[in-house]
Amino acid sequence: MADTIDTDVAIVGAGPAGLFAVFECGMLKMSSLLIDALDEVGGQCAALYPEKPIYDIPAHPAIDAADLVAKLETQIAPFGAPRLLGRRVVGLSGEAGALTLTTDKGDRVTARAVIIAAGAGAFGPNRPPLDGLDAYEATGSVQYYVRRREDFRGKRVVIAGGGDSAVDWALALKDVAASIAVIHRRPKFRAAPEMAARLDEAAASGAIEMVVPYQLHGLEGEAGMLTGVTVATLQGEQKTLVADVLLPFFGLSMDLGPIAEWGLALERHHLPVVPATCETTMPGVFAIGDVATYPGKLKLILQGFSEAAMAAHAIHPIVHPGQALHFEYSTSKGVPG
Template sequence: MPQHLETDVAIVGAGPTGLFAVFELGMLKLSSVLIDALAEVGGQCTALYPEKPIYDIPAHPAIEAGALITRLEEQIAPFATPRLLGRQVNGLSGQAGDFMLTTDQDDTIKAKAVVVAAGAGAFGPNRPPLDDLPAYEATGAVQYYVRRREDFRNKRVVIAGGGDSAVDWALALKDIARVSVVHRRPKFRAAPESAAQLDEAARRGEIEMVIPYQLHALQGSDGVLSAVVVATLDGETRALPADSLLPFFGLSMDLGPIAAWGMQQAMHHVTIDPATCQTSIPGIFAIGDVAAYPGKLKLILQGFSEAAVAAHAIFPIVHPGEALHFEYSTSKGVPG
């Protein structure tokens, strides 16, 4: 059923940065509404890698992505923020202090400011150009993310790619599965420490490194995989026995209707003023991976910082002429 809501701030995107924006706004006694195209909060942390450990969240030496989302939900629970999930924002009109957003489910949201926390928009995996790929995707023999590590116990797993996801999952699965890593060159794009751990695991025989090769074909029948065929640039091929293939070639991003709002963009990202996180349209702010500015780091913790910056910049839009007497949370506590 369509909902018709009025709030101080509409947050488009319910990933970790969007969730933390609820908290930062709530601490300034600003109300908000969360809107996301996915059916649950958490963005990529929930949809793509809930069991993947994250190591650079302050005070957590390691925390799984799904657990991080759970903690963020606990943190914003006092604010009872409405959630419009499984909906895509398809319309925006108005100006700072008086925006109207509409969704593909005919919801309407009246807001004084808008925060775009949409990651890099709608996302999907970059698929390898292999024959009969859909049949193996349908059975789960080919997957583009790991939701449950245990699903791969005692399996022969081929991981393709040279970025953080490929290296991280090779390290995470090596103790429960037979793992082969396929990459077209010896150098990996992953974090240096992770790449060093991969090299050490390969040296100990815990992971098979298949270099320099790239994916060539799939062998099996009726969606049941038996081998992954890889090839060198010279055409030399070999078959790797496999039950599962995990191709990690990144995600294709699409800002969708947000791209038509008229905000200044750079390389499919939204340009902001880092001092306020405001876009080229007054009253519309962008935080997290979708935001672009000189020196930007695509880290969850930087998105958290941007959420705080944006919240303080939004306060005078919601309460024009009213001074903000900011207090630290240690003395202020969480508003009831």
């Protein structure tokens, strides 16, 4: 039987919100442990877009996702939180003050409280329904994430989609790729207005080709090596774009996995929480970041940071019952050794 690991707070999910929860718990002298299904910390920032700049982190006009994760790692280093990576939590039982988690690798963790910072849960791309797609995915001719911009240097890139990812990566790759073509079924994009305006400017200058209003129709090539992407209008008009790589950005499919079976209330694949504490419908279990929902919720990393602080303060009386919390600013108390 596997040894039992004991901690004050078990944090399920090691994305930015989960990492910052380690800091907030540590500042309140509570130990914590990170559990994540991925083999590295950072969540979507590390797995999906490590080189993508983020513009709404306070004090950072722009910071690449991987750099943000690295700085969070540096910030939480003094607390030495252990990690169980490459594991999914499959079981949660007990009550506030005495909770037990089990993983698919046989780990057993006991904790006074649990913070679920699982983001989108187990995530995967929404794949376009195109014939022969598997063969092109296997060679990298069709990709759903951009991990390194340099991988696309000198390549003819076709991007499909109308949201933030499509617009952001079109702009980020235009000075690296040999050519960029953006396919969307209508002229209006769902991206942030500022970025959509920059896309229009790039298109007007000829740096990006706008293929509107078209949709993906087919792939051309041999042995999984892409040579062209066929697009079509709703009226059936077709044309083929020369391409080395297709990047379809149609969002992620969200699967909470075993979390959905823990007896927590669910609201459209999210966990409703009390806004002031981030506690779920199960006492002692809290949710922060993208997985949490409440009236007025914003899906921003910075809001996940705030929720980490609120959850940690709400957990303190569970971990230290009867002990008054004398809140001090970090400028006066420093970081505990």
